[in-house]
Amino acid sequence: MRPETGRVLLTGAGPGAVDLMTVRAMRAVQGAQALLYDALVPEEILALAPAACLRIQTGKRAGRASMKQETINRLMLRLARRGLAVVRLKGGDPSVFGRSGEERAFLEAHGVEVEVIPGVTAASAAAAQFGFPLTHRGEARRVAFATARVQDGSVVEGGWSALADPQTTVAPYMARDAAGPAAARLMAEGRSGATPALAIQNAGRPQARLVPTTLAGLGEATAQAAFDGPVLLVVGEAAAQARGYGAAAPARRSASARS
Known part of the structure; x- marks a missing residue:
């Protein structure tokens, strides 16, 4: 039977x-x-x-x-x-x-x-682990989870204009190989290069790594980090509240001067 x-x-x-x-x-x-x-x-x-x-x-x-x-x-x-x-x-x-x-x-x-x-998603885990909010009164009214998938060296077309609002925290997933192209698209849509940004490997795990930078420096910082695990990006003013973000302050001022 x-x-x-x-x-x-x-x-x-x-x-x-x-x-x-x-x-x-x-x-x-x-x-x-x-x-x-x-x-x-x-x-x-x-x-x-x-x-x-x-x-x-x-x-x-x-x-x-x-x-x-x-x-x-x-x-x-x-x-x-x-x-x-x-x-x-x-x-x-x-x-x-x-x-x-x-x-x-x-x-x-x-x-x-x-x-x-359901389970705890990487962006929530990263925010809790490194002490920053995904939304914050006066700085981040909304949060957007996005895929940073790359096709032939470029990020996929479509949807980037919706992420241009400076009060949106953008969290691109699967981003280890797409940080540079994703940052370029966000800046092309109007996001300031001085916007605080984070690259996080293994969010939520004891061996998690945080690399604080700016949107303009995100591609280079991620490449230099030589991550070998899953990488999440976080872009937005609220990211500046992350523990250890002060290390990126000079880069932020430099990016601000260029924008």
Whole structure:
């Protein structure tokens, strides 16, 4: 007799520290029978899964080989149809550049029940870790999460004009190789080169690195940092409140003089 179809939990692991997971996410991993996890999920989180849990690493790391999305979709479907409790574990929040919409639509179209379990996203983790707000009265009325994906050396077209407002904190994700082009596009849309900016590697983890700079200096500062992990950028006046931002004050004055 065919087993009852299982369900899939699209689960946010948060920024990487196990104690920043939600209780619901932790319980999902602890009860998983099949765990499909992204490359950036650390071992301390994977260790929460039962010993008998089937673990499959799906990749999804910028600039490196990874499993195709279609393959991941089919794999989740196959495991769910075997009656297993499937956890699709993603870094950060599944709904923030996590393709949760695509995966949910595919699974539900094939009759599989899906639940999304949110997680702490990288920008929130970075703000808490380094002591700056994403919004701030009089300086930042809104925050915009954006992708800094690059095509042929240039950032993707479209959407940049919406980020030109000086009271918008812009947080480009997946930005290690796109800091320079992204900064150039923001300045082309009218953002001042003197705007405070941060490049943050491994936000939310003990080994996180913060590089404070300005929008005009963001590309060079990120390149000199030689990051080898996931990088988040934060651009906006509120970024100047980050601990350690004072080190970038001379660069900010210089950029201000040029603008």
